[in-house]
Amino acid sequence: MERNPKEFYTTGEAAELLDISRSTISRKFDRGVISGKKNPITGERLVGRESLLAFMKQHHLPVKALVMEKKRVLLGTTDDGLFSLFQKVLDEDDRVKLERVSCGKDVLVWCSKGRRDLSVIDEDLPDISSSEVVRRLRRQEAQEGLKVVYLTRGGKAKQDLPLGADEAFEREDLDQKELRRRLYSLLELSEGHPGMREEVEHQRRWPRLRTHLPAKIKVYRLRTPNRRDLGKAVVENISWGGAYLTGIEMEKRELPCEPFRILMEVDQEPLKNWRAHCKVARLQSNGSLAAGVQFVRISKSNLEMIQALS
Secondary structure: OOOOOOOEEEHHHHHHHHOOOHHHHHHHHHOOOOOEEEOOOOOOEEEEHHHHHHHHHHOOOOOHHHHOOOEEEEEEOOOHHHHHHHHHHHOOEOOEEEEEEOOHHHHHHHHHHOOOOEEEEEOOOOOOOHHHHHHHHOOOHHHOOOEEEEEEOOOOOOOOOOOOOOEEEEHHHOOHHHHHHHHHHHHOOOOOOOOEOHHHHHHOOOOOEEEEEEEEEEEEEOOEEEEEEEEEEEEEEEOOOEEEEEEEEEOOOOOOOOOEEEEEEEEEOOEEEEEEEEEEEEEEEOOOEEEEEEEEEOOHHHHHHHHOOO
């Protein structure tokens, strides 16, 4: 279901659309590279949609997100296994953005600062009772249209539905298929659609092998390939088609806001003196930066090193 595009975006929303930091957005706003309006009291910057659209076209960035906004799902839980299950269901769909916090206070803060379509509240939040979180969410005027799911266990869903929750899920009943069916119904999205990320599908034709190896990364813009920004990451897993990087840290603390590539270098067994040029298939930020990358240039000998891992 498409929404009418907004006229203005916060610096955080603009940063997500361009895959760059909020501070970079603020600097570009202050220099007049992108325009909008500024709150005279709070100083909050709001970036105009037309300005963003012009910037994205100028730098050949995809503008689809400005036409159809992503559905935003906020999961409140301390359970890493539960978060992993939600990631498996939602992370490959470019119509959905999954976010996670681990306490009730943060659920309320995140929802107050921006619109969410669905908030999933675990009953085991450590600070505020989950039923109180649901009650307070319903009092937030900015969350008109928000759907709230309560996660419980032990066959208590029907009797434990807090006032204000739309549904309760039994954690014991949530396999991947059933969770997808119920979430997509609440988000009013079709499960099978052509918007699944082609790059991720391509990458996963090959089995992924766990590695957890440190890597140096050199980020370069397509228009200036000889100028490279240095950084580091951890190669969590790798395949013939690509890799998954976590803990990405750039010396300049930012990524380009125009088309770029990554030269990834590993110099530790079993990938001694290994390198590949990559493009980013997906970028994630949840406290730290992670990326799924697809190889665009790699030598035969380096491919053989990956093959030897299996």
